Amino acid sequence: MPELPEVETIRKELVKQIIGKYISDIHILLDRSFVNHTQYDISELIGNITQIDRYGKYLVMQVNQSFQILIHLRMTGKLIYCPFQQQNSFKTNHIRLIFNFQTGDCLLFDDVRTFGKVEIFSSDLDIKSYKNIGIDALDEDFNFNKLKAICMNKKTQIKVLLLNQNLIAGIGNIYAQEILFDAKVSPLIQVNQLTDKELKRIVVSTKKILSLAVKYNGTSISDFRRVDDKTGEFQDFLQVYGKITCPVCKSDILKIRQGGRSTNYCPKCQI
C-alpha cells in the first residue's frame, strides 16, 4: 500500500505533468472506484487543475476553486500519466477512470484490487477534518511535544499507534517498522510508557526515514509505481522490513503480529 513517501512521489510528478491542465472529460469504467459521482453531472466536472496537495496518504487535486478531487490509492491504486491518449496501448486491464485533458493527454486511475477510491467534494470543504486525518508525519508541527500529547494516557503499542491515520497521517506498515528500528524502540512498548528520549528519537527517525524515502521516490516492493510507471528505489535502504538478520548486530529479526499486521524488529537493538 502506498504510504506517505510513495504518495508524495506521485504528487510531485503530477505537479510537473498536469498542473494548469484542463480536464475536459472524466471517463468512468468502474462505478465503485468513483464513490460519489452520481451526485454530480459528469459534464460539469471540468476545469483547470490549479493545485495538488497531499494529506497523509490522500491526494487532493483542486479544480478551478470550484471542486476538489480526492484520491486514495489504498492497496493497488496507481495514477499513470499518458502523454497522448495512449490508454488503448497501455498494458493494463485494470483502468477504472480516465481524466482526459484538453491537450490530448490523460491521467489513468488503474487499480487491480479496486479498493482505491476517487471522490469529489466542493472546494470549500475541509477534507482533513471531514476525513478525520491526523497530523501529517512530515508536518513541521509534528514534533516531540505533539507526539507526547498524542501518546498521553494511551496504552496502545507504539507500532499500532504509528499506523493510526486519525492520529498521525502517512505512516504505513513498512515505514513504521523502519522508523522504530532507526529509533531503537521496541514496537511492543505501550505509548504511555515511552520516555521523553524515546519519543524524541521516534520523531527524529520519522522525519529522517520518510524524507529519505521521498528523496528515493518511495519503496516498490510489489505494486507501487510512479506516474511514469517506473519503480521507487527506497527498497534498497530497508533495514528490517522483509529482513531475516539485523544489519547492525546480526541477530535474527523477529516477526510478530500486531493489530492484524506483521512487524519485523530486532530484539537486541530495539528494547
Ligand SMILES: [Zn+2]
Ligand atoms: Zn540488532
